[in-house]
Amino acid sequence: MTMMDLAQARCLKEQLLGFARELADRYGAVTAYDVVVPGGAGLDGGARDVAASDSAAVRRASLDAVRAPTLSLGLTPAPGDAAPVDAAPGVRASGADGAYAVAVRYRLGVPAARAVVRRIAAEAGADVDVRRTGRIRTLGPRPPVASARALGETGRARPLRPGVSIANAAVTAGTLGGFVVDAADGAPVRYALSNWHVLAGSPQAAAGDVVVQPGPADGGAAPRDRVGALARWAPLAPGEHHRVDAALALLDDGVEVDATYPQVGRVSVTAPARGGERVAKVGRTTSLTHGRVSAIELDDVLVGYGDELGVLGFDGQIEVESTGGGPFSRGGDSGSLVFREDGAALGLLFAGSETGGPDGSGLTYLNPIDAVLDALGVTLM
Numbered sequence: 001m002t003m004m005d006l007a008q009a010r011c012l013k014e015q016l017l018g019f020a021r022e023l024a025d026r027y028g029a030v031t032a033y034d035v036v037v038p039g040g041a042g043l044d045g046g047a048r049d050v051a052a053s054d055s056a057a058v059r060r061a062s063l064d065a066v067r068a069p070t071l072s073l074g075l076t077p078a079p080g081d082a083a084p085v086d087a088a089p090g091v092r093a094s095g096a097d098g099a100y101a102v103a104v105r106y107r108l109g110v111p112a113a114r115a116v117v118r119r120i121a122a123e124a125g126a127d128v129d130v131r132r133t134g135r136i137r138t139l140g141p142r143p144p145v146a147s148a149r150a151l152g153e154t155g156r157a158r159p160l161r162p163g164v165s166i167a168n169a170a171v172t173a174g175t176l177g178g179f180v181v182d183a184a185d186g187a188p189v190r191y192a193l194s195n196w197h198v199l200a201g202s203p204q205a206a207a208g209d210v211v212v213q214p215g216p217a218d219g220g221a222a223p224r225d226r227v228g229a230l231a232r233w234a235p236l237a238p239g240e241h242h243r244v245d246a247a248l249a250l251l252d253d254g255v256e257v258d259a260t261y262p263q264v265g266r267v268s269v270t271a272p273a274r275g276g277e278r279v280a281k282v283g284r285t286t287s288l289t290h291g292r293v294s295a296i297e298l299d300d301v302l303v304g305y306g307d308e309l310g311v312l313g314f315d316g317q318i319e320v321e322s323t324g325g326g327p328f329s330r331g332g333d334s335g336s337l338v339f340r341e342d343g344a345a346l347g348l349l350f351a352g353s354e355t356g357g358p359d360g361s362g363l364t365y366l367n368p369i370d371a372v373l374d375a376l377g378v379t380l381m
Contacts, residue, residue: 003078003099010297012124013073013102017299019123020071023116071116074298074319076103076129077275098274103295103319104130105356107302129295133363134354137304138197138245144173144332145285147218152287152333154218159256160192160227162267162337163282165214166249167198168205168230169222173215174198175284175335177348178267179259180248180378190257191248191378194335195350196233199247203308207231211249215284217332227255234375236305241313244367244375245350259381262288264343268380270369271344273318278341281349283333291328291338291364293346294357295319301365303351318347318366327352327361338366345369345380 004012078099104120106113121128147154154173157164166176177193192199192211199211209230212220233247251257261267262282277293299315320338322328329336329352336349347366356363373379 003101006075006098006100009075009100009102013075013297013299016102016120016124017073020073020116020120020300023119024071071113071120072103072105072133072298072301072317073120074103074105074295074317075100075275076295077293100275102128103298104128105133105295105298105301105319106130107133107135131356131363133356135304136302136351136353136365138195138350139174139285139329139331139334139352144217145330150218150285150287150332152282152284154214154284156214156220156225159258160213160251161258162261163284163287165218165220165284165332166192166194166211166227166335167215167217167220168201169210169212169216169220169226170205171198171201171215173217173220173284173332175282175333175349176213177335177337178345179251179257179381180373180376181381183373183377183379190251190381191231192228192251193246193248193337193348193372193376193378195348196236196245196247197305197350198335199230199249200233203236205230205233218284226252228252232376234372236309236312238310238312241300241315243314243316244348244372245314246348246367246372246376248376248378257381261337261339261343264339264341267337267339267343267345269344270373270380271340271346272370273346273366273368277346278323279320279338279346280341281329281333281336281338283329283336283349285330285332286327289322289326289328290324291320291322293318294321294363298365301351303365314365314367316368316371318368320347320364320366321357322359322361322364326359327357327364329362329364337369348372 153164210222212225213227214220228249228251231250298317301314351365353363
């Protein structure tokens with residue numbers, strides 16, 4: 001694999017992004033997500049027969065089929081690029097002086113997609129890190145892993161703490177990522193941080209919507225389990241590219257919090273992902289898991305959001321592969337804060353893939369934490 005410094009790798013990635021989009025249009029490649037249509041299979045499952053009069057099915061199909069681009073391109077660290085012995089745990093040598101290659105991620109193993117990947121690799125003039133991910137979806141609010149099978153905290157937790165089940169009262173269940181305060185004045189107003197699709201969950205959500213802990217899928221209900229109200233979020237809209245899926249719940253007076261995380265204690269500082277970092281998260285479904293940042297600055301990450309929003313594109317994303325015996329995340333872990341082993345926060349977990357990673361259990365995708373905090377105007381507590 002041919003390696004470049006960070007500036008060279010970014011330049012090559014930008015050149016390849018334009019080329020990939022041209023190829024996608026030329027090949028007519030389609031990325032399809034599960035679509036329920038009458039009289040036939042989903043868009044990626046063979047023949048289908050949708051009556052022209054069935055406008056609802058046609059609308060769902062149009063939302064869940066994205067023609068271009070078919071690839072996500074980012075940067076991946078050099079294999080074996082280790083941190084110096086005097087570095088803090090979880091910190092690697094890469095950065096402006098580290099070595100990188102281009103990361104190529106493709107979703108469907110159809111001939112058109114494979115043809116585009118081959119052309120991209122040839123255009124790069126060097127080997128690239130290519131992985132098939134399968135579909136990428138949010139890890140909520142679809143029904144999460146059942147409470148009885150979850151390894152994390154699905155019950156009522158007081159004081160509130162990172163990693164427990166939480167959600168809008170009209171959603172299922174996700175994860176409480178952490179606690180934040182307003183950045184402008186440092187006022188002692190406390191918020192719970194998670195994903196938009198956990199604390200809002202619908203374009204119809206409104207400020208003041210009740211947030212419960214645990215989430216409804218884990219038995220939470222208002223008013224008994226109310227802990228706060230939806231207060232602030234980064235909007236998501238069909239047809240646009242996004243950087244973050246994030247929202248805040250204003251905590252009710254009297255709700256106590258414990259802001260410590262397993263192994264690292266409090267997480268109050270952030271850092272940009274450079275690639276190769278050893279990371280961890282604590283989530284509602286898989287509890288404490290460990291992984292490695294396998295790619296950074298991924299653009300055109302296409303994520304399925306269901307009927308209301310369809311497939312949304314995200315740029316500048318972080319990818320994590322598991323280093324344990326199972327997946328880094330599963331359904332219900334959305335909203336988890338991902339942090340380095342030295343306690344610096346890197347990202348907010350929001351999506352996962354069907355395949356990929358060392359054991360094929362899927363890859364996890366994060367919004368860069370600084371982008372999340374900037375979008376919401378807050379800092380970690």
